[in-house]
Amino acid sequence: MNLFIASVRRDLLVHFRHPSEVLNPLVFFVVVISLFPLGIGPEPGQLKAIAPGIVWVAALLATLMSMDSMFRSDFEDGSLEQIVLSEQSTFIFVLAKVVSHWLLSGLPLVLLMPLAALLLFLDEAGVWALTLSLLLVSPTLSLLGGIGAALTVGLPRGGLLVTILVMPLYVPVLVLATAMVQAAEAGSDTIGYVYWLLAILFGSMCLAPIATAAAINVATDQ
Template structure:
């Protein structure tokens, strides 16, 4: 994880690109739709979640590509350390670079959609639970498309359908709170998704990487 964070510090433009993409996509909707508060409050959670999903997807192709190109991935597979732990470290580094900044920026973008303080708190909590799920699921897709020609488009086709439950529960939690209802069912489902992906996806990613390296 530390290695990937250091390498990302040398290629900070790649991280900044995802953040700028997230900000631009989320900011275009208020500009295009107009300043009507009720409409902005209704579409805001879904827009921010879709922007976060696409920004996370933007950083997935480089998750294993550089290590595969320079042979570092083969050395990891031959390392005495379990490959599944190394994969988990890489996914955690990806979330810290691509997911955590989105969580921190979300309240500022939520203000553009006239979201109140309670809705902003639920939005941040839903993103904090949901963005690791996006990284964990995306890692499997990145491993499956490693070295494949046109892998970026194939990666999107593989993971976008799997992102739908996270998107629905994440935006639904904020919408429920804004409507005066309890958001805990959607947040509980996001937590369950996070636990399930933490338990399963590193192993699935490791298996996909071993197939790609054969």
């Protein structure tokens, strides 16, 4: 538990001192969102119809942008190896890294959702559903992305590879989350989607750190 808190604290501190790594994906997200009206046309009805998909794809891409750095600095300064060699559980360490990644990339994206919804003319029900769905899914994104980050940590440039490895794993949550927003806009019940997304979140919380820890063992065991 000490390891968990210490790791999260350290990551937050490091990123507060050098905020650009945290801010870049957020800027990227807003820029991508604002490019769509320029490409498609400013007609509100059309934008509203495709808004959930646009916001979600942009959120996935923004999350993946920050994914590459999840274990990189720890790998390069050797602390990853120390963790693996120490008696501390790698599973807990992975969970701590995922939590700090979520706090630094998932949560800010959730807070940006109303802005994105405003730009794309989503109505109130849609905004709530969009924010709620991202709140439920972004931890899953960090968990699954951690697997890709750990697998590619030993490679000099793993950024694009992480995207290729992790994108197919994001398909179910993308499908469910956009459907949830559309259902909310249509005025129907969304509680079923919430249960589904929670189930996926808990499932990946149990399984993904195992795979990530195994991948870290491989990367440090050279």
